[in-house]
Amino acid sequence: xxxxxxxxxxxxxxxxxxxxxxxxxxxxxxxxxxxxxxxxxxxxxxxxxxxxxxxxxxxxxxxxxxxxxxxxxxxxxxxxxxxxxxxxxxxxxxxxxxxxxxxxxxxxxxxxxxxxxxxxxxxxxxxxxxxxxxxxxxx
Amino acid sequence: xxxxxxxxxxxxxxxxxxxxxxxxxxxxxxxxxxxxxxxxxxxxxxxxxxxxxxxxxxxxxxxxxxxxxxxxxxxxxxxx
Numbered sequence: 001x002x003x004x005x006x007x008x009x010x011x012x013x014x015x016x017x018x019x020x021x022x023x024x025x026x027x028x029x030x031x032x033x034x035x036x037x038x039x040x041x042x043x044x045x046x047x048x049x050x051x052x053x054x055x056x057x058x059x060x061x062x063x064x065x066x067x068x069x070x071x072x073x074x075x076x077x078x079x080x081x082x083x084x085x086x087x088x089x090x091x092x093x094x095x096x097x098x099x100x101x102x103x104x105x106x107x108x109x110x111x112x113x114x115x116x117x118x119x120x121x122x123x124x125x126x127x128x129x130x131x132x133x134x135x136x137x138x139x
Numbered sequence: 140x141x142x143x144x145x146x147x148x149x150x151x152x153x154x155x156x157x158x159x160x161x162x163x164x165x166x167x168x169x170x171x172x173x174x175x176x177x178x179x180x181x182x183x184x185x186x187x188x189x190x191x192x193x194x195x196x197x198x199x200x201x202x203x204x205x206x207x208x209x210x211x212x213x214x215x216x217x218x219x
Contacts (some may be wrong), residue, residue: 034219050218053145053211056195057218081218093219113219121192121211122218123146134147135217139187 004065005078008052012082012091023075026098030105031078032113034093036086046127050083050092053121057081060120064112072108074099079112081122092124140165140204142172143211148189151182169193170200172210187215 005020014033021029036048065077078096086092095112099105116122124135140159149155159165159175166172169191177183190213191198197213204210 051145052218053143053192053195053213056192056211056213059195117216117219119197119216120218121145121213121216123214124217124219125146134150134214136215137147137186137217 003076004062004069005076005080006058006061006065007080008054008057009080009082010084012080012094014091014094017078017080017094017096020078021076021096021098023098025100026075026105027100028102028105029096029098030102030109031094031096032109033091034113036088036090036092038088040126043128045088046129047088048086048092049125049127049132050081050086051123051125052081052083056121061116064115064120067115068097068108068111071111072097072099072104074104074108077108077112079116081116081120083122140206141210142176143209145211146214146217147186148183148212148214151180165206166204168200168204169198169202172204173200176212189214 017031061079065079074097076098081093097105097108126133142157144155166175192211192213193208
């Protein structure tokens with residue numbers, strides 16, 4: 001039975017993650033959804049544009065999922081990231097976990113998103129009315 | 140020797156696949172590749188950091204490069 005769901009997609013379906021994580025041995029499901037925020041440092045963002053090195057991103061996401069499953073004894077894990085142009089309020093990333101008890105899926109979920117941000121090769125460009133900026137590129 | 144480029148690295152060089160010059164010689168390690176790129180494109184030195192991936196795995200500076208490896212420049216990641 002499949003217990004990790006790793007994807008790079010054009011559009012995130014926020015209902016799908018719950019279906020993916022339903023599990024008879026789990027007493028809890030925890031999900032984090034990252035969305036496009038309208039303001040960055042008081043500047044109005046028009047959209048975000050995501051680009052991925054797909055083969056490597058999938059590879060890294062799979063490693064993160066397996067690490068989390070082992071560390072917190074999770075039953076199922078989802079890591080799904082969107083690419084392309086995303087407008088204000090749209091979902092850009094969803095991670096989730098199901099486990100026997102809630103502590104494990106809360107902690108596992110936090111690890112999934114924090115570690116994704118550290119090492120998965122995906123890049124975000126913030127598009128403003130007068131410029132666009134690759135996030136974190138410069139000190 | 141081809142190098143895949145993403146994010147700001149693609150903007151710096153102006154293409155998504157860069158062909159490394161064969162003269163005076165191809166880089167034989169990740170470190171040599173980085174030194175050549177910074178010499179050719181000084182804007183790489185202004186980045187917070189940049190990593191190199193070889194065959195879809197992060198590579199250390201002393202890792203050897205083969206001509207048929209899939210090599211990619213990984214500028215600071217910002218997913219999520």
